[in-house]
Amino acid sequence: MVTRRAFIGILGTSAVVVAAGGVALSQVDQMPPQAVEAWNGPAPNLRDPRVRALSYALLAPNPHNRQPWIADLREANAITFFCDRTRLLPETDPYSRQITIGCGAFLELLRMAAAEQGYRAEIVAFPSGDWPAGAVGDQPICRVVFVADPSVVRDPLFAQVLKRRTNRATYDDLPVTAADADGLHGAVADLPVTFGWTNAPSRMQQLRAIAKKAWDIEMGKDATYFESVRVYRITADEILRHRDGLSFHGPFFWAMNRLGLFTREKALAGDQLARRQAFDFINPELAHTPAFAWLSTAGNDRRAQLAAGAAYVRTNLKATALGLAIQPLSQALQEFPEMLPVLAEHKRAVGVAESATVQMFFRAGHASPAEPSPRRALDDIIRA
Ligand SMILES: Cc1cc2nc3c(=O)[nH]c(=O)nc-3n(C[C@H](O)[C@H](O)[C@H](O)COP(=O)(O)O)c2cc1C
Structure with missing residues (x-):
């Protein structure tokens, strides 16, 4: 915020009180709980490990909180991850460098959340080829395969994600x-x-x-x-x-x-x-x-x-x-x-x-x- x-x-507190019409000030216009419910972690009824991992990944820091993420789950045990081209910042981020950084943060959280559930996330970047130079293309950023692996190492930083x-x-x-x-x-x-x-x-x-x-x-x-x-x-x-x-x-x-x-x-x-x-x-x-x-x-x-x-x-x-x-x-x-x-x-x-x-x-x-x-x-x- x-x-x-x-x-x-610019505006005195008295004007705030008048505008608030006598409602207890601290109660006025709070962050809506539904908008931040993701920070409680995945709902217990979510069973698919990919979906559970995505619930953590979408908490990644990202420019202007645009959240330019698309996760295609149509292939079993895999996520094909795209950057949403409707959510770029072409003026401040003309080559989508920052947007890509946000996607990298998303992938790191995804990897950690997979490991937490006993899955190794095998990540292949740009499986259908690179984006055009300096632009975000239609090609996926990566394909992530979830491989069950009891020996996968949990990351201690995962405890801080929420x-x-x-x-x-x-x-x-x-x-x-x-x-x-x-x-x-x-x-x-x-x-x-x-x-x-x-x-x-x-x-x-x-x-x-x-x-x-x-x-x-x-x-x-x-x-x-x-x-x-x-x-x-x-x-x-x-x-x-x-x-x-x-x-x-x-x-x-x-x-x-x-x-x-x-x-x-x-x-x-x-x-x-x-x-x-x-x-x-x-x-x-x-x-x-x-x-x-x-x-x-x-x-x-x-x-x-x-x-x-x-x-x-x-x-x-x-x-x-x-x-x-x-x-x-x-x-x-x-x-x-x-x-x-x-x-x-x-x-x-x-x-x-x-x-x-x-x-x-x-x-x-x-x-x-x-x-x-x-x-x-x-x-x-x-x-x-
Ligand atoms: C590449 C990148 C650039 C960012 N630049 C700024 C910035 O200049 N100023 C700022 O206040 N936050 C910046 N942020 C933080 C984002 O605004 C923030 O991650 C987003 O609003 C979501 O909030 P959260 O990190 O608290 O979840 C940046 C984040 C990323 C990944």
Whole structure:
């Protein structure tokens, strides 16, 4: 959920109370339980191990929570996994690199959930050939065969799957230590990715400035800004209707919405209040970030991006186990033309070779737990 702090000062609490019409404020516009029911794990009556594994996989972190996933179950004991081309982000993610990372995270959770049930997930990437260069094709990302194997190794990180969150809060002043970073690094040691991090004040300052510059470029360009606005889900009603995208709910946003001050239609029409607030969202986050970390790969083909997704979700799960909060800040990594100079500057600042690719860049710290984000119904991603 996007927090309300960026809007504070625009509208006093009294207006919220008036709009709420006397209903207990804390009860107004809560996250609809049905939108987050996936975080309770699969229903006990689900018997098919593939479907049970998919119930966990769809909890993967993914850009703008678009959930671009299709799982075809028509072949016995196998899942053919496609990327849903109606759920891409062509402006902020022109080559669908980030979308592919989300698919890699999905596959890693699928693999872990299969193992948990005593199945080895045999994953063959792009069994019908690669996608066209730089695009998402009709070809499946992979075919996953579930092979019963009592010796399959369970992953200790699986215990964190239902607890994992993206946490956009302001983080406490508690430091992220070298031991924390070692823990995160250890979670990706078997994958073809390189882990980096810093908590050094001068470097933090430099990276904060780059992240802010990148944010302003994304918010300042109409095409990229409106791409996000189109997936704003404002109030519990909209969240429940879509169960994806960027959630805004609670008494404050509800009142802003009911008073007509913050609606998707208005934001899409170019409302300056919404735009100014979007520019400011990142400021409190950056001001309260004790550490940054990143994952890079030597190449940047689809397999590298899938590996980066596996690595990122493992990092997020390990962070959960360590009591750390993390949040990606992807703007500086985006490949649309206006961002390219900042992308190069960011790569130099994190010390990654020009020929390599920074796949994920994220803040890390300690914070109160974040609420779960919505997920579409399992049936919506299954083709049976
Ligand atoms: C490739 C990728 C890029 C992301 N970039 C951002 C980002 O720039 N800012 C942010 O707040 N979250 C970012 N996220 C996190 C997603 O928004 C988040 O995973 C999604 O909303 C679902 O929420 P959850 O992780 O709490 O389940 C990114 C996630 C992925 C996989």
